[in-house]
Amino acid sequence: MAFSRNFDGKATLDELERALETMQRVKVANLLTIQGRNAEFDDGTQMKVNVAQFDPKDSRSEVHDDLKLVKKADATPAFMSQMAAQGRAPVGGDMNVFIENEAETILVFGKTT
Amino acid sequence: MKKIQFYLLLCVVAFSTGCPNQPSKSFKNKDTFVSNVNEYLTQQQISYNQVVLSLDTLPPGTPQEVVDAVDRRAQRIRNDAIEDAIAVVDSNYNDFITKINTRRSTTDFLADVIDLGTSATTGIVKGERPNQILGIALTAFRGGRRSAEINFYKEQTTPILITKMDSNRSKVYGEILQKKDKSVRDYSMKEAIRDMVAYYNAGTLIRAFSELNKQTSVEAEIARLGVLRLQGLNDISRIPTVEEAQVVTDLAAALSALESDLKVSGKRDVAAAKLKTFYDTVSAKTEFAAIIKTLRDKASGATPDDTRTPATKARLKAAFDKLDNNQPLTGEEYLALINGVLSETEGNADLQKLLLDTFNAM
Numbered sequence: 001m002a003f004s005r006n007f008d009g010k011a012t013l014d015e016l017e018r019a020l021e022t023m024q025r026v027k028v029a030n031l032l033t034i035q036g037r038n039a040e041f042d043d044g045t046q047m048k049v050n051v052a053q054f055d056p057k058d059s060r061s062e063v064h065d066d067l068k069l070v071k072k073a074d075a076t077p078a079f080m081s082q083m084a085a086q087g088r089a090p091v092g093g094d095m096n097v098f099i100e101n102e103a104e105t106i107l108v109f110g111k112t113t
Numbered sequence: 114m115k116k117i118q119f120y121l122l123l124c125v126v127a128f129s130t131g132c133p134n135q136p137s138k139s140f141k142n143k144d145t146f147v148s149n150v151n152e153y154l155t156q157q158q159i160s161y162n163q164v165v166l167s168l169d170t171l172p173p174g175t176p177q178e179v180v181d182a183v184d185r186r187a188q189r190i191r192n193d194a195i196e197d198a199i200a201v202v203d204s205n206y207n208d209f210i211t212k213i214n215t216r217r218s219t220t221d222f223l224a225d226v227i228d229l230g231t232s233a234t235t236g237i238v239k240g241e242r243p244n245q246i247l248g249i250a251l252t253a254f255r256g257g258r259r260s261a262e263i264n265f266y267k268e269q270t271t272p273i274l275i276t277k278m279d280s281n282r283s284k285v286y287g288e289i290l291q292k293k294d295k296s297v298r299d300y301s302m303k304e305a306i307r308d309m310v311a312y313y314n315a316g317t318l319i320r321a322f323s324e325l326n327k328q329t330s331v332e333a334e335i336a337r338l339g340v341l342r343l344q345g346l347n348d349i350s351r352i353p354t355v356e357e358a359q360v361v362t363d364l365a366a367a368l369s370a371l372e373s374d375l376k377v378s379g380k381r382d383v384a385a386a387k388l389k390t391f392y393d394t395v396s397a398k399t400e401f402a403a404i405i406k407t408l409r410d411k412a413s414g415a416t417p418d419d420t421r422t423p424a425t426k427a428r429l430k431a432a433f434d435k436l437d438n439n440q441p442l443t444g445e446e447y448l449a450l451i452n453g454v455l456s457e458t459e460g461n462a463d464l465q466k467l468l469l470d471t472f473n474a475m
Contacts, residue, residue, distance in 0.1 A: 005350045007352065008352065019351075022357070022361045023459070025361045025362060026465075037335065038335065039342070039343050040341070040342060042344055042345070049341065056422050056425065058422050103331035
């Protein structure tokens with residue numbers, strides 16, 4: 001069982017991170033994946049969006065509510081070590097999303113606060 | 114395999130060539146842009162080295178203000194070199210863009226780029242480091258001409274290429290600006306020269322192509338998924354402000370703490386009582402009436418709900434049934450109700466704030 005939410009592709013990386021974290025806390029759910037998509041409204045308006053899939057949980061203790069999103073290009077070995085040291089586990093693998101309407105590959109790390 | 118070859122080609126070229134425009138064709142000519150820049154940087158580096166050398170040879174006990182003055186002098190030479198080189202690179206770039214916009218199509222430029230590879234054999238000049246920095250290895254383009262990836266070049270429109278070059282240049286320039294205040298110990302002339310080369314390369318078609326290709330491959334992956342049909346802006350979740358997100362963070366932290374307390378025998382009753390009070394207070398507020406109605410409908414199955422597990426739904430249903438029959442609820446059931454209310458406030462920052470204020474007022 002999973003549900004999805006769409007976020008505006010023009011959001012910055014920080015804004016997207018904040019939106020995902022907030023959604024997890026509000027819905028008591030874990031982020032599964034996030035995927036950039038070209039979207040079109042009924043009136044023909046086009047928009048770049050990020051579709052996030054969430055996995056609902058029964059308990060807040062199961063939610064990795066502290067997320068860290070990073071562009072893959074910036075994920076140096078030192079950064080990866082830092083994530084591990086902070087107890088953050090990778091969420092999924094490479095995720096192709098829109099950041100400020102530009103296609104980017106990102107990595108997501110999460111932990112339970 | 115083709116992609117690997119393409120990246121190798123671009124990496125080699127991007128880090129070793131000059132700007133692939135008309136003047137760049139004659140690198141052997143002493144009057145060209147590259148030669149002029151190299152000559153200027155050579156002079157500046159000699160001046161810089163003399164000052165830095167004097168800094169290293171200052172006798173022990175030299176007053177700090179003297180040391181600082183020498184350091185500042187070297188810093189000034191370095192920064193002047195940066196500014197002068199950037200001005201020349203900018204001027205060259207502007208000529209380049211003007212030519213793209215006015216006289217040539219991208220395809221013409223591509224022909225020039227390829228021609229460079231087949232005709233030029235200029236190597237990297239030995240000698241002072243500045244003489245090397247804009248040296249070229251244009252033979253790498255020979256591979257490019259044979260490569261099927263040339264179709265990729267041809268597909269790019271001129272405005273896209275210019276925008277990408279502008280973006281690349283702005284990024285490098287921003288990094289240089291941040292370094293200019295550093296002392297010569299923290300930001301040497303050699304590093305400054307590397308940055309100037311990076312700035313120069315950022316305004317080349319080659320770098321634009323390589324950056325575009327990276328971006329295009331991700332975009333291609335996204336495009337492969339097709340177009341997502343949306344009905345309206347209601348299908349887009351709003352991005353919370355920092356303050357709004359903090360409200361949710363505080364609420365979630367409070368509920369997490371109560372959830373933990375429910376598992377500890379010594380704290381369980383207090384936590385359950387607090388959750389009961391919280392829910393009773395919230396449910397008495399008219400602002401939450403619609404939300405609780407929706408929650409009831411979802412718990413009973415009258416309204417579809419894919420945001421909760423079957424176990425959570427069952428607990429919510431049991432909680433509402435008990436409330437309807439005036440039966441006591443467990444702490445976990447009150448917690449499910451409160452979590453349910455918070456969940457239904459999704460996207461409504463005002464109600465989330467009211468929820469937090471209600472909790473804090475207890």
